[in-house]
Amino acid sequence: MAPKNFLNNMTIPSPCTADWNSMIGNEQVRFCEHCSLEVHNLSLMTRSQAERLVAKSNGRLCVRYHYDPASKPRNLTAPQKLHHISRRVSRIAAGAFSATLSITSAMAQNSTTSQTPNVDTAGATQPNTRWTARSSIAGKITDQNGALIPGATIFLSNTDLRLALYASTGLDGQFKIDSLQNGLYKLRIDAPGFAAADVDGVYLQPNSEVRVDRTLSVAGIEESVDVESEGERFMSGGGAVAIVSPEHPFVRAAQEDNLEALTALLAGMDVNFRDKSSGTTALEHAVKNANREMVQVLLSAGATVNAKNAGGETVLMMLDEDATSDLVWDLINAGAKVNLKDASGYTALMSAASANSLETVRALLDAGAEVDTKNEGGETALMLAASDGHVNIVRALILAGASLTATDNQHKDALAYAIENERKVVVRFLKSKGAVETVAQVKEEK
Secondary structure (H helix, E strand, O other): OOOOOOOEEEEEEEEEEEEHHOOEEEEOEEEEEEOOOOOOOOOEEEHHHHHHHOOOOOOOOOEEEEOOOOOOEEOOOOOOOOOOOOOOOOOOOOOOOOOOEEEEEOOOOOOOOOOOOOOOOOHOOOOOOOOOOOEEEEEEEOOOEEEEEEEEOOEEEEEOOOOEEEEEEOOOOOEEEEOOOEEEEEEEEEOOOOOEEEEEEEOOEEEOOOEEEOOEEEHHHHHHEEEEEEEEEEEEOOEEEEEEOOOOOHHHHHHHOOEEHHHHOOOOOOOOOOOOOOOOHHHHHHHOOOOOHHHHHHHHOOOOOOOOOOOOOOOHHHHOOOOOOOHHHHHOOOOOOOOOOOOOOOOOOHHHHHHOOOOHHOOOOOOOOOOOOOOOOOOOHHHHHHHOOHHHHHHHHHHHOOOOOOOOOOOHHHHEEEEEEOHHHHHHHHHHHHOOOOOOOOOOOO
């Protein structure tokens, strides 16, 4: 199972120069004709919505977002709705790369003999012609003293194939990218605190492996590529998005779903240690990965179940569709409070409803979750589920007594959310239960 990551770890090392204002769409999502992808404005989403978008991007994502004073992506306290974009897609000249989401730890290798990295080649833009990809590129990244550099980001590209992939080095400083077609490749190697290294002209022959070992030098004065706008910094367009891996081996083992490594490091370890680089704990990664056995190990070692991250989320709010009711009850039995709120006013029930996690919703309701609690935008779990079209979640919430007449800060009820987002099945179901649409008043513009 691929590890899941947090928005706090996101950077854009190579921002795209495409002009946001020239793109077709609305303030939340626009279509970029340069890379033929939709560009999502994370700053007009709630934190949970943005994290779900990143988690479900399948390796291709273009984003735009504003920074807060702490240099973290700024999100809304209440979600805004996406609308359909009328556009005419134009196909541009070959050679334009698709933006590729880099989950840097997903392809980390522990040795040169380890198994093939989990590279989703379907996520990168590739030609329609059929070909056999049996070649690979591997290497070891060290510093000037010969010390290994774990977590270095490897960006691999091939202009002719319109291919863009990411990998990262493991704890032994090595990486390997398999299932490649022969051709001419470029590599860019980045690591925190070191100057980036570009490697051009790497020719890969059929059924072969090329080694690219590099030594990185310590970075000098860091150059800024941010654009200042009304006191906020933003990066936009099709720049590659990178997710920073935890620096500490204990937290990294949890992120990589490696129970054996985590258990080996557990003795004498502060189980609630929050990694400085990623801002995450081992328990948060274990819950995100829905690894019940790892969660039980950490809870038995004294992990604090109600600890909050920078966004005010507890681990109970991080459960998604992979979670089982058993995992939910493990957390609740360990003392997890079901009605706590994050910085945006979201509860665990709201997060589970948005994530379409029916087992989690039912378990939380059985544990006493308040069904009509509102976030800072006045939204309830029912409104969020109706907006996303999760009819089974809507049914479960109504059976638990969710109010059909509750409205948000814009005077919209659950039915209005379903209609606005064209969730026809949910609309029919809500109307069958007696729901009547309440529409926000709109001032006439002269």
